[in-house]
Amino acid sequence: MSTMLEVAKKAGVSKATVSRVLSGKGYVGEATKELVYQAIKETGYRPNLLARHLATNTSQCIGLVVTNTLYNGSYFSEILSQAAKKLEDNGRQLILMDGKHSADEEREAIEFLLDLQCDAVIIYPRFLTPDAMDEIIDLHRQPIMVVNRKLRKHQSHCICCDHKGASFKATMYLIEQGHREIAFITGSLDSPTAIERLSGYKAALKEANIPQQDSLIAQGKWTPASGFAAAESLLASQMTFSAVVASNDDMAVGAIKKFSESGITVPGQISVIGFDDIPTAPFLSPSLSSVKDPVSDMMGEVINRLISMLDGGYLSRENIFTSALQVRDSIGDGPHIR
Missing domain, CATH: 3.40.50.2300 (Response regulator)
Incomplete structure (x- = not known):
């Protein structure tokens, strides 16, 4: 297995420069970055993620907890695809975790993602109550966003649809x-x-x-x-x-x-x-x-809030989204109009 020193020699730079490129900390010119990335590709170097997390105090990963009873169907597919796309646009990776069949298992899934050093967690809860989720948010330093549920205490941490x-x-x-x-x-x-x-x-x-x-x-x-x-x-x-x-x-x-x-x-x-x-x-x-349901807009707001919580920035007050009826051929006049 190749080392960071081998990458540095291949790129003709110092080991410290390779470290700065990988961590994203400190200025490195674009031309030098390209040399380092090419050397990484040629040597097959894989950075130690745990060491990087310890050095930077960030993983660039966001966790998503969804119970597996919601996996089937287009609604969950849209949630997952929108979350993945919007996180990719923000340079983050998505990690999916199964909330399984109970409030305890949803809580365990959240804890597992936090133990993995995810920077933040999104949860689409099926079993956890609003009070339980408010408590979880209080207990952890990492931001937690709740989708499709209203919270009593941490309203800025939830995005809902007016079902x-x-x-x-x-x-x-x-x-x-x-x-x-x-x-x-x-x-x-x-x-x-x-x-x-x-x-x-x-x-x-x-x-x-x-x-x-x-x-x-x-x-x-x-x-x-x-x-x-x-x-x-x-x-x-x-x-x-x-x-x-x-x-x-x-x-x-x-x-x-x-x-x-x-x-x-x-x-x-x-x-x-x-x-x-x-x-x-x-x-x-x-x-x-x-x-x-405005799933794309909702997930966009979830990601924007998480990024704001992580990087600092403005949190909008809008957390309840409105659905729209798409009228097609399956609706006809009722007997009181005919």
Whole structure:
């Protein structure tokens, strides 16, 4: 294995110069940097990361904790790709850690990343409570940003989406199109996002003076199969409904398949709205109306805040982002307009 001294000899510079290039500390001319980088390439030198961390007190790595139940689907893919891209643009590396299936395991994942000397940690929590996350932020010097949850104490350390407001607006849009009997397919009810979206649906019915009918609320589990089963349950209830709001697009797709198999046309007889605006939504038949969360903007703000916390700088006050309804062919006029 080659050494830093061999790199220095190859580049025709001192060992101290190679060290300055690797650490980023101290001025080194661009021409000299190129000589050092070329020597590193030719010698196959790999710097000791632990030694570099100790010398610079920084790893240039940012950790991301996400429970593995969220790995499937386009929503997580967008979160991961945006985080990786924006960190790369800022010269940082992303390290992904599995939060697994409990609050304790999410906490262990955070601790593991901090033990790896990550400069900061992003967490998309499923189980940790806001109070627990506030406590974790208090205990550690490294910045920790929380995505998709509201914190009580450290509001500058969280970025959220207004899921209740988005669901309210989606349901109100259906009401404005003449729908009064509107069904709802929930996500897994151990998810704060699912609870907020259900709450927004209920708030819209109340706002429009439409009685809530519990038989028109079916529980799903985020998957197409659960959406299919929820639609089956709604049809079996014999309740009349002309529209469905599904808590994500995967369940909306499953519901549409069940309606199709039952000879029910979308949007002719039932209108459907989903959430997440998956890439295939515009290409389905009918094209799926969906609520688009501003994931790119949210992750951009998360990274900007972390960089500001690490390097010093301005922290914006905006931490709640608004979703947008993408209206497509799966919505038709309700019976009160036809």
